Amino acid sequence: MNAGADTCKPPHVVILGGGFGGMAAARRLAGAAVQVTLVDRRNHHLFQPLLYQVATASLAAPSIAAPLRQILRRQRNLTVLLNEVVGIDLTARRVQCTHGALDYDYLVVATGATHAYFGHDEWERFAPGLKTLDDAFLIRRRVLLAFENAERESDPARRQAWLSFVVVGGGSTGVELAGTLIELARHTLSREFRRSDPRHATVRLIEAGPRLLPAFDPALSDKARRQLERLGVEVHTGVAVTGIDANGVKLGERRLSARTVLWAAGVAASPVGGLLGTALDPAGRVQVLDDLSLPGHPESFVVGDLAGIAQADGKPVPGVAPAAKQMGRHVGTTIRARLRGSDERQPFRYRDDGSLATIGRMAAVAQFGRLKLSGFPAWVVWLLAHIYFLIGFRNRLVVMLDWAWAYCTHQRHARIVSGDDLPDDDAASR
Amino acid sequence: MNAGADTCKPPHVVILGGGFGGMAAARRLAGAAVQVTLVDRRNHHLFQPLLYQVATASLAAPSIAAPLRQILRRQRNLTVLLNEVVGIDLTARRVQCTHGALDYDYLVVATGATHAYFGHDEWERFAPGLKTLDDAFLIRRRVLLAFENAERESDPARRQAWLSFVVVGGGSTGVELAGTLIELARHTLSREFRRSDPRHATVRLIEAGPRLLPAFDPALSDKARRQLERLGVEVHTGVAVTGIDANGVKLGERRLSARTVLWAAGVAASPVGGLLGTALDPAGRVQVLDDLSLPGHPESFVVGDLAGIAQADGKPVPGVAPAAKQMGRHVGTTIRARLRGSDERQPFRYRDDGSLATIGRMAAVAQFGRLKLSGFPAWVVWLLAHIYFLIGFRNRLVVMLDWAWAYCTHQRHARIVSGDDLPDDDAASR
Numbered sequence: 125m126n127a128g129a130d131t132c133k134p135p136h137v138v139i140l141g142g143g144f145g146g147m148a149a150a151r152r153l154a155g156a157a158v159q160v161t162l163v164d165r166r167n168h169h170l171f172q173p174l175l176y177q178v179a180t181a182s183l184a185a186p187s188i189a190a191p192l193r194q195i196l197r198r199q200r201n202l203t204v205l206l207n208e209v210v211g212i213d214l215t216a217r218r219v220q221c222t223h224g225a226l227d228y229d230y231l232v233v234a235t236g237a238t239h240a241y242f243g244h245d246e247w248e249r250f251a252p253g254l255k256t257l258d259d260a261f262l263i264r265r266r267v268l269l270a271f272e273n274a275e276r277e278s279d280p281a282r283r284q285a286w287l288s289f290v291v292v293g294g295g296s297t298g299v300e301l302a303g304t305l306i307e308l309a310r311h312t313l314s315r316e317f318r319r320s321d322p323r324h325a326t327v328r329l330i331e332a333g334p335r336l337l338p339a340f341d342p343a344l345s346d347k348a349r350r351q352l353e354r355l356g357v358e359v360h361t362g363v364a365v366t367g368i369d370a371n372g373v374k375l376g377e378r379r380l381s382a383r384t385v386l387w388a389a390g391v392a393a394s395p396v397g398g399l400l401g402t403a404l405d406p407a408g409r410v411q412v413l414d415d416l417s418l419p420g421h422p423e424s425f426v427v428g429d430l431a432g433i434a435q436a437d438g439k440p441v442p443g444v445a446p447a448a449k450q451m452g453r454h455v456g457t458t459i460r461a462r463l464r465g466s467d468e469r470q471p472f473r474y475r476d477d478g479s480l481a482t483i484g485r486m487a488a489v490a491q492f493g494r495l496k497l498s499g500f501p502a503w504v505v506w507l508l509a510h511i512y513f514l515i516g517f518r519n520r521l522v523v524m525l526d527w528a529w530a531y532c533t534h535q536r537h538a539r540i541v542s543g544d545d546l547p548d549d550d551a552a553s554r
Numbered sequence: 555m556n557a558g559a560d561t562c563k564p565p566h567v568v569i570l571g572g573g574f575g576g577m578a579a580a581r582r583l584a585g586a587a588v589q590v591t592l593v594d595r596r597n598h599h600l601f602q603p604l605l606y607q608v609a610t611a612s613l614a615a616p617s618i619a620a621p622l623r624q625i626l627r628r629q630r631n632l633t634v635l636l637n638e639v640v641g642i643d644l645t646a647r648r649v650q651c652t653h654g655a656l657d658y659d660y661l662v663v664a665t666g667a668t669h670a671y672f673g674h675d676e677w678e679r680f681a682p683g684l685k686t687l688d689d690a691f692l693i694r695r696r697v698l699l700a701f702e703n704a705e706r707e708s709d710p711a712r713r714q715a716w717l718s719f720v721v722v723g724g725g726s727t728g729v730e731l732a733g734t735l736i737e738l739a740r741h742t743l744s745r746e747f748r749r750s751d752p753r754h755a756t757v758r759l760i761e762a763g764p765r766l767l768p769a770f771d772p773a774l775s776d777k778a779r780r781q782l783e784r785l786g787v788e789v790h791t792g793v794a795v796t797g798i799d800a801n802g803v804k805l806g807e808r809r810l811s812a813r814t815v816l817w818a819a820g821v822a823a824s825p826v827g828g829l830l831g832t833a834l835d836p837a838g839r840v841q842v843l844d845d846l847s848l849p850g851h852p853e854s855f856v857v858g859d860l861a862g863i864a865q866a867d868g869k870p871v872p873g874v875a876p877a878a879k880q881m882g883r884h885v886g887t888t889i890r891a892r893l894r895g896s897d898e899r900q901p902f903r904y905r906d907d908g909s910l911a912t913i914g915r916m917a918a919v920a921q922f923g924r925l926k927l928s929g930f931p932a933w934v935v936w937l938l939a940h941i942y943f944l945i946g947f948r949n950r951l952v953v954m955l956d957w958a959w960a961y962c963t964h965q966r967h968a969r970i971v972s973g974d975d976l977p978d979d980d981a982a983s984r
Contacts (some may be wrong), residue, residue, distance in 0.1 A: 190967075526948075
């Protein structure tokens with residue numbers, strides 16, 4: 125596992141993380157005179173913008189996840205290694221993994237973000253977040269079992285508690301989850317239960333800030349809110365969650381009763397950032413120079429959600445897939461320039477290609493510079509963009525088919541509860 | 555949860571298990587003047603004949619599993635209940651579940667079979683069997699991680715151990731697993747690894763009996779063996795496994811080194827059979843009368859793999875999907891006749907519609923009465939039959955697409971390793 129020892133060998137680029145940032149860096153280095161090792165804990169690249177559709181039983185996991193090896197199999201200068209990073213020595217230029225170590229000439233750290241509970245880690249068991257496929261399976265399981273529990277429950281108050289859902293966080297993920305949940309209850313499941321009625325389900329969306337989708341124009345935030353309310357979601361803005369337990373959430377003095385709470389409120393930078401030993405910003409992101417390199421280590425870079433870097437206007441670059449891709453490509457280009465002997469440092473500039481969030485069937489908001497769309501036209505743009513950016517022709521085909529199917533029938537085909545455990549009324553054992 | 559107490563209520567039929575047998579009984583009762591409750595531990599009906607394709611990353615789970623509620627949503631006299639049976643009182647006509655109890659007028663027990671280790675339950679952790687979706691995920695995970703471990707391993711002997719696979723049991727499942735594994739190694743993964751070469755993988759199929767596919771004509775067993783060998787599988791018949799551990803299997807004095815062992819050798823009847831308190835045969839199946847009812851309890855029936863019943867020639871009815879379906883329908887018909895006041899007991903007769911087993915790409919064996927097919931024609935019959943019997947039009951479409959895709963590209967799209975744990979060299983923690 126030792127590279128760079130032999131002087132004849134090409135420089136070794138180690139990329140940590142196979143998300144949008146790491147993948148873009150790897151691809152940008154295709155054909156370059158380097159040896160690339162892409163390290164990830166998981167064997168697949170995940171199309172995170174559609175993860176909420178796995179969590180709400182609309183898509184099967186393989187439709188939005190593809191093996192890193194398969195995606196990159198034609199890139200002959202690249203090796204994929206399933207491994208976990210446990211230490212980084214920037215001076216010795218060495219990454220320590222659970223299984224072995226890697227010496228590098230260039231390092232790209234792209235390990236992303238995870239969900240965060242603002243110091244309330246005890247909320248996690250009651251309110252799972254959504255970052256990985258396993259998170260999506262857990263949420264799918266809890267949501268589907270909530271309806272099953274309601275069907276078995278004879279006490280009306282307890283039944284209604286099982287039919288009560290709270291989504292914490294009004295960013296895109298929260299909006300998408302809330303919109304899909306209400307559609308699941310009112311349309312998909314409506315005719316399949318005999319004792320309980322899923323149409324009586326309530327979905328509440330809680331946002332601490334003054335409006336939904338803070339990354340969008342305020343007019344679109346309003347539109348999103350109205351579209352959600354039309355679907356049946358109860359939207360609460362300007363209220364902070366102060367407690368979460370098995371029976372619901374606390375909002376200061378108020379209490380919302382709900383057996384199922386989903387967390388879409390906060391992200392924290394990946395703990396791998398802390399292994400670098402360099403300065404982190406308050407959100408745990410690694411402070412990088414304007415070319416995304418680490419201060420004093422021009423051969424080491426951080427890209428994606430883990431990189432703490434500001435735009436020209438002083439606002440941080442948002443933690444979205446296009447930003448991560450742009451950063452990955454930028455670093456790939458920088459490394460290629462270095463190989464040619466250039467020491468010039470090109471600063472990274474984030475190009476905002478627009479924002480999209482879907483709300484439900486035929487409802488979405490979109491913003492491209494000064495162009496703002498909502499409702500059906502935004503939804504069509506959202507559909508096309510997400511199909512276009514999915515990795516793999518086969519996945520595009522299957523996702524299109526699944527969406528067309530769901531559109532025509534209101535059915536969601538991935539309503540599988542796996543795991544041998546039966547649902548339990550005791551949330552502690554969920 | 556109490557039915558039948560009110561005299562105006564229609565008779566209550568409780569069906570335990572939503573597999574092929576229970577589902578067929580439920581459907582046969584559509585429109586009848588009964589109230590049907592279908593109880594299952596899982597929320598989905600599983601198309602088990604294709605489960606090995608989920609285990610070998612060819613199909614996504616939702617393609618072969620559909621929610622029971624969704625399949626049966628139009629049957630207005632039927633309720634689906636997610637629950638687990640813990641006791642059956644045949645005299646009181648009451649089923650005790652984890653959550654509540656159900657009184658019945660008619661009972662249909664259709665809980666099927668699980669895999670069995672012939673008194674060696676300690677083998678299970680080293681050699682998982684294949685009955686549920688979770689089993690399939692576990693096998694998929696182990697198989698995919700074996701190739702990843704080989705890639706990380708620098709010692710040639712240990713690398714080869716990770717590339718060595720043993721399948722125990724030469725029935726359809728064993729033959730299908732072995733054939734798919736060798737194709738996975740030789741074709742799907744062949745170009746994606748840099749340090750190890752998946753084409754060096756070995757797949758050995760071990761059968762204790764004298765030939766593969768004992769349910770088929772001996773000529774087809776021979777053909778299957780030759781087709782498997784042509785694909786590269788090493789077939790051992792007439793040798794019994796005497797031990798399994800983390801490093802391989804023991805065959806008497808011999809030892810086959812392999813880090814991945816899969817179990818397809820034996821099934822045992824579901825433990826729910828034991829709750830009836832009636833006589834079981836040596837395989838744990840419930841001994842039933844020729845109309846599938848329990849001796850002394852004409853209102854209680856057992857169908858599917860759990861029913862111990864012989865054909866006219868004295869051989870047991872095989873534990874296959876068509877037999878379970880036929881039994882389910884037979885019992886449904888019997889209950890309908892009773893509702894009309896008939897006490898006639900129609901004996902169940904198994905109609906052998908033929909047998910099919912696939913071996914790999916364009917290779918299969920098929921037997922319909924005196925007609926025997928092998929190779930490409932059998933494979934086409936196998937394809938058409940499996941697509942035809944899949945539940946749901948959408949699934950048929952997606953599975954056809956997936957198979958066409960795999961056929962043209964050799965790719966398998968469900969190569970996802972989920973779960974946060976990294977692979978570990980220590981089999982005890984696998």
